[in-house]
Amino acid sequence: MEYIAFPANRRFDFTAIGRLCIDLNANEINRPMEETVTFTKYVGGSPANITIGMSRFGMKTAFIGKIANDQMGRFIEGYLKKNDIDTGNVITDNTGAVTGLAFTEIKSPRDCSILMYRDNVADLKLNAEEVQEDLIADSKLLLISGTALAKSPSREAVFQALEYAKKHDVVVAFDIDYRPYTWSSHEETAVYYNLAAEKCDIIVGTREEFDMMERFDRNPERDDQVTASKWFDYKAKIVIIKHGKAGSIAYTKDGASHRAKSFPAKVVKTFGAGDSYAAGFLYGVMQGWTLEKSMEFGSASACIVISSHSCSDAMPTVEQVETYINRSNAGEISNSFSF
């Protein structure tokens, strides 16, 4: 059954708008960041990670964003180009804004956190006039990421992109991607997340992220099915609620639910699971696979990334994901933690 009809004859399969930042992942792992000394630099930013993942899967990809006019901005742009991501709508800031930094702390495979430096970041200075309509019009799928809604003018840029997507029948996926450090209040977050979600065909988030969106009409009795059903009254065709190691559930407008278990993994760090899962799932849906197969592919993709030190660098190829699935099903991969 086809849940999403993607437009044909578009130059790009997948275009994302939002955060381009730098991950600085602690090299001395399994200890608090107070005790770490060295870090490895990777390109980061949830939408950037997802785009890199889609590109590794062989999709034709592009990015809409803003980078700092410094070495970090040029590092990011060079990495996107090296990964065959079109950067024609990646704008260099001229106001002296800086690159967002995500310092990652790996106290243990189960206890990871991210310290984010987000003051005066270039990615939130993308404005609506800088969003290229012709790029969106030439894309099959547009990904928006929740954190880009946190401040103006990035907020208005996202809504402009949504208007272009609607005008040109571009499918829209919304990765909720709630990062508290970037928002000033829960109420403001819920307002803008709901306004954006109403315009999206696919919505992906964790249970906690949907709870945040339901702030104004929260009902403790609400379950995933009720949460998902709200969005089918708008534009949504697929709503996915992620539950970490417990797997994920996709709900569809026909009232069906589709479940996926997680795969065993030798976990190094937990973050990056959501981005790699989203890339794998969206890739599967774009291939016309069943939701179960797409979720399975996303789940295995996530395991590869959480078993690695990085997020962006670790984004796998189709062959690597298929091999992971086969090895896991053959019992060759166990749930273990690397120490």
Ligand SMILES: Nc1ncnc2c1ncn2[C@@H]1O[C@H](COP(=O)(O)OP(=O)(O)OP(=O)(O)O)[C@@H](O)[C@H]1O
């Ligand atoms: N410990 C784990 N072991 C195996 N698979 C996992 C694990 N954690 C997450 N996953 C897989 O990744 C998917 C997404 O993970 P999760 O629900 O944690 O999303 P997220 O919170 O957005 O991730 P992130 O930590 O990157 O923000 C899960 O549905 C599952 O398939």
Ligand SMILES: O=C(O)C[C@@H](O)[C@H](O)C(=O)CO
């Ligand atoms: O999205 C962010 O700003 C943090 C990412 O760069 C980091 O790789 C991560 O947390 C992935 O989920």
